[in-house]
Amino acid sequence: MEAKLPSFDSVFSIDCVIFGFEAGELKILLIERNEEPFKDWLALPGYIVEQDESIDDAAERILYELTGLRDLHMQQFHTFGEVNRHPQGRVITVAYYALIRINGQKELRPITQYARKAFWHPVNELPKLAFDHSEIFKTAFGKIRRRLNYQPIAFELLPEKFTLTQLQSLYEAVENKKLDKRNFRKKMLSYGFLKELDEKQKGVSYRAAKLYKFDRRRYAKIFHNDMNIDK
Amino acid sequence: MEAKLPSFDSVFSIDCVIFGFEAGELKILLIERNEEPFKDWLALPGYIVEQDESIDDAAERILYELTGLRDLHMQQFHTFGEVNRHPQGRVITVAYYALIRINGQKELRPITQYARKAFWHPVNELPKLAFDHSEIFKTAFGKIRRRLNYQPIAFELLPEKFTLTQLQSLYEAVENKKLDKRNFRKKMLSYGFLKELDEKQKGVSYRAAKLYKFDRRRYAKIFHNDMNIDK
DNA sequence: AGATACTGTGTGAAAATTACACCATTAAAT
DNA sequence: ATTTAATGGTGTAATTTTCACACAGTATCT
Numbered sequence: 001m002e003a004k005l006p007s008f009d010s011v012f013s014i015d016c017v018i019f020g021f022e023a024g025e026l027k028i029l030l031i032e033r034n035e036e037p038f039k040d041w042l043a044l045p046g047y048i049v050e051q052d053e054s055i056d057d058a059a060e061r062i063l064y065e066l067t068g069l070r071d072l073h074m075q076q077f078h079t080f081g082e083v084n085r086h087p088q089g090r091v092i093t094v095a096y097y098a099l100i101r102i103n104g105q106k107e108l109r110p111i112t113q114y115a116r117k118a119f120w121h122p123v124n125e126l127p128k129l130a131f132d133h134s135e136i137f138k139t140a141f142g143k144i145r146r147r148l149n150y151q152p153i154a155f156e157l158l159p160e161k162f163t164l165t166q167l168q169s170l171y172e173a174v175e176n177k178k179l180d181k182r183n184f185r186k187k188m189l190s191y192g193f194l195k196e197l198d199e200k201q202k203g204v205s206y207r208a209a210k211l212y213k214f215d216r217r218r219y220a221k222i223f224h225n226d227m228n229i230d231k
Numbered sequence: 232m233e234a235k236l237p238s239f240d241s242v243f244s245i246d247c248v249i250f251g252f253e254a255g256e257l258k259i260l261l262i263e264r265n266e267e268p269f270k271d272w273l274a275l276p277g278y279i280v281e282q283d284e285s286i287d288d289a290a291e292r293i294l295y296e297l298t299g300l301r302d303l304h305m306q307q308f309h310t311f312g313e314v315n316r317h318p319q320g321r322v323i324t325v326a327y328y329a330l331i332r333i334n335g336q337k338e339l340r341p342i343t344q345y346a347r348k349a350f351w352h353p354v355n356e357l358p359k360l361a362f363d364h365s366e367i368f369k370t371a372f373g374k375i376r377r378r379l380n381y382q383p384i385a386f387e388l389l390p391e392k393f394t395l396t397q398l399q400s401l402y403e404a405v406e407n408k409k410l411d412k413r414n415f416r417k418k419m420l421s422y423g424f425l426k427e428l429d430e431k432q433k434g435v436s437y438r439a440a441k442l443y444k445f446d447r448r449r450y451a452k453i454f455h456n457d458m459n460i461d462k
Numbered sequence: 463a464g465a466t467a468c469t470g471t472g473t474g475a476a477a478a479t480t481a482c483a484c485c486a487t488t489a490a491a492t
Numbered sequence: 493a494t495t496t497a498a499t500g501g502t503g504t505a506a507t508t509t510t511c512a513c514a515c516a517g518t519a520t521c522t
Contacts, residue, residue: 010243012241079286092323183510185470187510204519435489438500476510479507486500488500491494492493
């Protein structure tokens, strides 16, 4: 059985850690593998880079093929290069992350046979994953936890129009602690990159909250190019 | 001529951006290549990863072979994977950086023939480098500029015993701006991880300054594991 | 009409950041 | 011995930022 599998001398692969936020919980996208090794295991969406595509392009393609998702802005965050991380040979993997809105509409549907299905799974209570994917996830989570406080990544996880309470609960989920409502609002609004809309939340059985959206243009103006690293 | 060169299907390489600080200037380590392609060009120390070594191990080995330097704590910071970044084929490179004390004693002396020599070069006024090494350098510089404000990396560039003025001038060099002496000192000392020594600077023709050293133990205690990302 | 569940708001205390200028000390030059 | 050149070392007040903390308002459901 094992003998049938090819062995690799030197192969690049990509693995993707895609975060989403739903029902107050932070989740990641997993696939159920349909291919040896680790057939039937849960894993991060990941596959091998082709000869004629850049790693950024490969990341997009691979994620699409395994989950049906496209056009996310993924960012490389670490490369894993232990000798024995893949049972068939030498495979170095470049890991990417992205944050996206979980959208009931967008169906998760693997295009290739390599994945049997793709689905969201809460980041708490993650099962054991194939290869070194648990470690890859952990590294990714650490990165976004930090980045949340520097970069406007929270807005990628929320619907385009969101309430301040939703925004706060996202921060609370990622940082795993309660924040003070008044201080949180004051601070967020003080940045000046949230645009207050004339709309309100709908379909809630309590007072409807105002909706906001993230204003990329104002953000860019305020923080010039890059970031507010040194005020 | 070109025909003699092997062509690669899929190869991993490592490139190293090694920062040093000397005479108030930030410098990086370059080599003069002695091998095609880009023979005679200046380049970052870099070479190909072997089958049976992890990328971290490869980084150490390669830096040693090309420069004679060992036992630095290098950190991976980005992987460059454009299709045509190497003229002979598909080469993905994992880039590492380190910060070290430039030490007159430690001779820079390539072990292999691939480099003709290795030397320090100021980061301002860098010449054109081989491959995409200019871009790699730029990315590295951006990283450490940010990291300087979060992580105790400045001390890796200074001699073990240093004066506060030296420390300040390092910050000034990296951030490229003047800082206020009193505020700088107040802040640095307030962190509580600098240990004041009973020694003074020697051999200067003006009032000798007190020497300090970075106290790793205190630092770890103050900032627990990781960092002060969210106070 | 009342229960429920969330929205939305202000103030004062404490801490951190910023701006700012002068005398002290040493070695070298005269 | 005196001067000069160069850097070392120090404090305070104004401003800004962060933090802790509680309650009335409003929409919906019954």
